[in-house]
Amino acid sequence: MTDPYSQPRFIPNIALRSASSAELPLFGPRLARLGVQRPDGSPPLEVYTPALITATSRGVVPHLSRDHVRTTQAIRWVHVPFESLYALRVTPHAWELYVAACNPDAVVALSDTPFTPHPHSQKRLTKSIERSAIWLLETLKAQKKGAIPVAEDTDIPQGRHSNVFVHMAGGGSAQARTAFSQSMLEPLETRELEQLKPLQRLDDGVAGYIFDLVPLHQALSAKERTAPSIPDESHNAMNTITPRAEDSSHTSPELQNLLKASLHDLPPHKPRLVNSARSPHEILRLIRDVGIDLFDGHWAQRAADIGVALDFCFPAPAHSAEPRKSGILGPRRRDDGANDLGHNLYNAAYAHDHSRLASCYLDTVSSQKNADSAVSPSAGLRICPCAACSPVAPSAYITHSSVDKLSYTDEMGPPESKRYLPPFTRSYIHHLLHTHEMSAHSLLVMHNLSVMDAFFAGVRSVLESPSGGDTFGEKVDEFVQMYDESMVVFDEATVDWAEVERARGKGRMAREKIKQAESSLGRALDL
Amino acid sequence: MEFEVLARCHTTRARVSRMKLAHGVTMLPTFMPVATQAAIKGLTAQQVEALGITLILNNTYHLNLRPGTEVLKEAGGAHQFQGWRRNLLTDSGGFQLVSLNKFTKITEEGALFESPFTGEPTMLTPEESISIQHAIGSDIMMQLDDVGKFSHSLLHTLTTGPRVGEAMWRTIRWLDRCIEFHEKSGRSHQNLFAIVQGGIDSVLRDQCLNEMIKRKDRVAGYAIGGLSGGEEKDVFWRIIKQCADRLPADRPRYSMGIGFAEDLLVCVALGVDMADCVFPTRTARFGVALTFSGPINLRLGKHAADLQPIDGTCPCPTCSDGTSRAMLHHIITLETAGAHALTQHNIVFEARVMGGAREAIMNGNFPDYLKTFFANYFGDAGYPEWCVNALRSVGVDLLEDRPDTKVISGDGTVWEYSDRA
Known part of the structure; x- marks a missing residue:
């Protein structure tokens, strides 16, 4: 295979390389390194996959100021949906202008996903596939216009270039999905061949594939609803505010078949991104059975919105149900023996719980203390590096007058090396949640993204082991057994969250927010 | 507390001081951002510290309701609870009691109010207020004061009438009870401030000052209370001046509830060392950058x-x-991150205004600093007349080199916050 970096700039300069000598499998767990060569000549950005992409809203990571974004190690890639930046009717041409203005590392081609209720007619599906293919063609043409060949006498390439990711169209029909993929592989017609030179097929210009799980889950449950034996539970009152739109808690084989129908004929070496996976369980299955490389953080970020501090790890610990030796309580164990994926910090039980957020990760100060003592009570735990569990004393202070230095003498001054401070506690965040303080969500977002980042690191380390694939399958089974996939703790947190919003939020605005919360991250401000 | 005046302005009453408390040194004059519920809205303690802030305010009334003293004691105090390593000041809870509860009744024993949780009658005595502030562990505690009658229609305390005199005398008696209780506790690392009351009546203010100055050896500093509640600005500055002129030079002076930049600088010129207000952080959430x-x-x-x-x-x-600005325009009031960004900016703005004052006082050019600030800040919009008058009273004529400057009578410029344009 030729080195993608050395290709003319119009060819995707994003490369997924297998972490081992083996080729990337079509389906099945994939351990790889994703590199993006920026046209400005800076060293390639690299992400080890499977990995996390942070979701954004209106161009920001919800609840995080820029300094927090920069200090959160878990945030390496962000996904900025254009529709959140522009509340307009989008045409392929307008979209082209937006891309030119934003100059991102990778862009997603517009796709035509029907937004009317499922199921869709054959005609609508056909239209959707055709239109998505045409829009992809337009996007590639625009990319070609924007991409100016690298000048030979300079190190700095001129012009902009973006990698095009494409939404895999076809809705809930496996045949339609296969048809869309095949249309990307058909030889281009003469005129387009000339316009898109050197591309031979649409797929040659595509850097990677995207799957939005929300419409797929909707399509599948619409199918279920048409079957008379399954009761319709979508109209119960809680459904309007639960974080999960539909009730089927498992990643069905049907869903996986839809993803596989899209990928089956396409080259295996391009990255695959899934948006809005509903649980770490679903993520693990999609890694194991389909071979998805990237996942957005929507689920974990939504958890932060509703006051849930994530507390799980992969591989699952052997005995997480018991309080750890360090005295820190793990998440609640349900009657069926499964553990919660996190803590609903609204719960009154946390008012007096002064421990760090997660039981299965250490805070840095505790780990430093452990290192000093002969017998470490919680040896083997990873450190959670987030600003909630491992806050760092400022390395510099803004001084506002020349006498301010008197405030920064001795131990109060800027530390010579990184100085960690004790973790923020469950009791503090419980307090912030009940007093409707925004800082609660800032801390939880950073923590939850860090837990997800550690989760993916755990996935990769299992895959790295010599017996990678087999061990991974076992560890997935253990994880599924250990942690509650029905996520009762999310339902409970949502109820508590809605209660505080009603009591503390401002009237109608607050009730509107609750209605809308389903579809969006973050929350509106109360002033 | 160690309190040391490092420099005095040769013209005005302004001064630079070093105030050392249990959690480090704070340089005065300074503005204190307000962390009502143990958090500056949207930020973490480390973020606030990095802005160059060394002293913040928590509200006793709120922390007593949530998380409550039991939780605070378990956590080792409010510093530990919120992860704040530097100095912390708490109010007494008295003002919120009357402003947030319509049915609070003041008796000689204390303030009687309905518990917002149980509805039961609850009494906040001076001793209880100090006891709560002991649980919080604040470096500076305020005495419980009788703020007089609160007008819920006008949203401020009434500053004239017989109730004002009664409240002033009761405030002095309550100060004595706070001093007694605090001294017996042995918590000498925490410092008690007295609050000068007396509304806008200069005779009552003088009587209050007489009594409180007598107690100087048993209080660490003085606040000027009962103002910034809707009185005319021209009255406001005269009361501040009267109090600041008479308060002992070797004690810090704290003007409560002051946050507009022009108010801060006038107060500094009159001899005030500390001020607090929710204004910069609240206005940030509304999308206003200072x-x-x-x-x-x-x-x-x-x-x-x-x-x-x-x-x-x-x-x-x-x-x-x-x-x-375009990015902030796009997200402000829609994303919490927009509020965080402006909150950080506005806190730094207030710190720069006060830091600039410290620098100028040290360098002996504070009058010039005032002139430059007003010229940039108000420019052609016109100077508030009360600021001109207040600064003339301490020897600075803002109009000296610019006789054509428009002067706005009344309470000064009203900033245009319209949604149009």
């Missing part, structure tokens, strides 16, 4: 395509990261 050329409302359409930062010379994380 600058040395006056506040700007980022919700206005004219900022939608402006790729400049709020202030290119500002060292705050928002401006130094190059966050554009």
